[in-house]
Amino acid sequence: MILGSGRSILLPPATYGGSSRPGGFPTFSSKSSNSGSYDRRKETRKAVCACTAPPANVQSDGFSATKFNGQSRAADYGMFREPEDDSDVLIECRDVYKSFGEKHILRGVSFKIRHGEAVGIIGPSGTGKSTILKIMAGLLAPDKGEVFIRGRKRDGLISDEEISGLRIGLVFQSAALFDSLTVRENVGFLLYEHSSMPEEQISELVTEILAAVGLKGVEDRLPSELSGGMKKRVALARSIIFDTTKDSIEPEVLLYDEPTAGLDPIASTVVEDLIRSVHMRGDEDAAGKPGKITSYVVVTHQHSTIQRAVDRLLFLHEGKVVWQGMTHEFTTSTNPIVKQFASGSLDGPIKY
Numbered sequence: 001m002i003l004g005s006g007r008s009i010l011l012p013p014a015t016y017g018g019s020s021r022p023g024g025f026p027t028f029s030s031k032s033s034n035s036g037s038y039d040r041r042k043e044t045r046k047a048v049c050a051c052t053a054p055p056a057n058v059q060s061d062g063f064s065a066t067k068f069n070g071q072s073r074a075a076d077y078g079m080f081r082e083p084e085d086d087s088d089v090l091i092e093c094r095d096v097y098k099s100f101g102e103k104h105i106l107r108g109v110s111f112k113i114r115h116g117e118a119v120g121i122i123g124p125s126g127t128g129k130s131t132i133l134k135i136m137a138g139l140l141a142p143d144k145g146e147v148f149i150r151g152r153k154r155d156g157l158i159s160d161e162e163i164s165g166l167r168i169g170l171v172f173q174s175a176a177l178f179d180s181l182t183v184r185e186n187v188g189f190l191l192y193e194h195s196s197m198p199e200e201q202i203s204e205l206v207t208e209i210l211a212a213v214g215l216k217g218v219e220d221r222l223p224s225e226l227s228g229g230m231k232k233r234v235a236l237a238r239s240i241i242f243d244t245t246k247d248s249i250e251p252e253v254l255l256y257d258e259p260t261a262g263l264d265p266i267a268s269t270v271v272e273d274l275i276r277s278v279h280m281r282g283d284e285d286a287a288g289k290p291g292k293i294t295s296y297v298v299v300t301h302q303h304s305t306i307q308r309a310v311d312r313l314l315f316l317h318e319g320k321v322v323w324q325g326m327t328h329e330f331t332t333s334t335n336p337i338v339k340q341f342a343s344g345s346l347d348g349p350i351k352y
């Protein structure tokens with residue numbers, strides 16, 4: 001799926017509230033394409049971005065009282081202190097609730113994602129991690145509570161008319177590539193559909209981006225001809241490509257849903273390092289190139305991904321954020337829920 005106003009966010013096709021076409025392609029609105037061969041893949045949603053806030057200011061002060069969302073919650077929230085200055089907050093979930101039928105999944109989730117942050121969301125299976133990502137991305141609406149994008153409240157799902165002030169991309173767990181399209185078409189999809197770049201130039205850019213994620217010579221393959229790790233890297237390439245002919249690059253928050261699930265340890269490291277490498281520091285990514293990913297959020301169960309790919313963690317349990325702290329605090333936390341989860345013990349407050 002693509003969000004954007006000509007300059008779009010790439011979200012792969014997947015399960016959410018849009019209408020689906022054969023091949024799993026949801027549609028919201030269409031825009032003229034410079035490639036007739038892509039006619040059946042039109043889908044856009046509006047979201048414009050202008051993020052200029054300074055980097056996050058995260059502090060640690062042991063277990064002294066932590067003011068978070070208006071409450072003093074030191075015992076619950078570990079060593080994380082929410083900065084008082086909110087000028088760099090890109091996404092805020094405030095007291096978000098979500099149920100599916102009788103299943104009350106999210107029960108008052110609150111947190112902020114700031115400019116420059118690399119945040120992990122962890123917690124037991126089924127606790128609503130993917131659900132909160134979809135709510136942040138505007139693919140699911142909360143039943144109750146609010147989502148603010150750059151301080152502006154978003155109502156319901158992202159609509160075609162909405163100017164959200166921030167582009168938000170979601171990389172689905174399954175990679176969600178278009179099965180009938182080649183790797184080149186998958187990665188360049190956004191540009192073929194929504195840019196005025198010549199096809200040849202897009203093709204060159206695709207090759208360059210694929211090389212950056214460690215894939216060479218796979219442009220003409222179909223997704224079915226790739227391994228799971230390769231698919232995830234193609235999905236990553238698709239999420240980071242952007243129109244290089246534009247004067248300004250719009251920043252984006254990228255949401256990764258279990259990007260290393262099912263990968264062997266080395267393939268996981270490759271993906272974790274890729275996630276780090278496309279994260280912008282100032283105006284450049286790790287390779288010194290202009291990029292657009294100013295902040296990202298990773299849902300993961302993988303210890304290596306927690307350690308390698310994120311700086312701050314939110315622990316979701318029974319519908320709430322029960323702990324948050326810097327990554328290095330995770331394994332030393334005395335919070336019983338975190339201790340049990342970090343050690344994988346059957347004994348503790350988390351029951352299966």
Ligand SMILES: Nc1ncnc2c1ncn2[C@@H]1O[C@H](COP(=O)(O)OP(=O)(O)OP(=O)(O)O)[C@@H](O)[C@H]1O
Nearest residue numbers: 100101103105123124125126127128129130131132
């Ligand atoms: N569209 C939906 N309709 C009905 N139930 C849903 C829907 N989406 C999610 N759920 C349910 O909500 C719960 C939370 O799902 P979610 O995928 O957010 O959990 P999770 O924490 O990401 O899990 P995991 O770690 O196993 O991936 C699950 O019980 C799931 O079955």
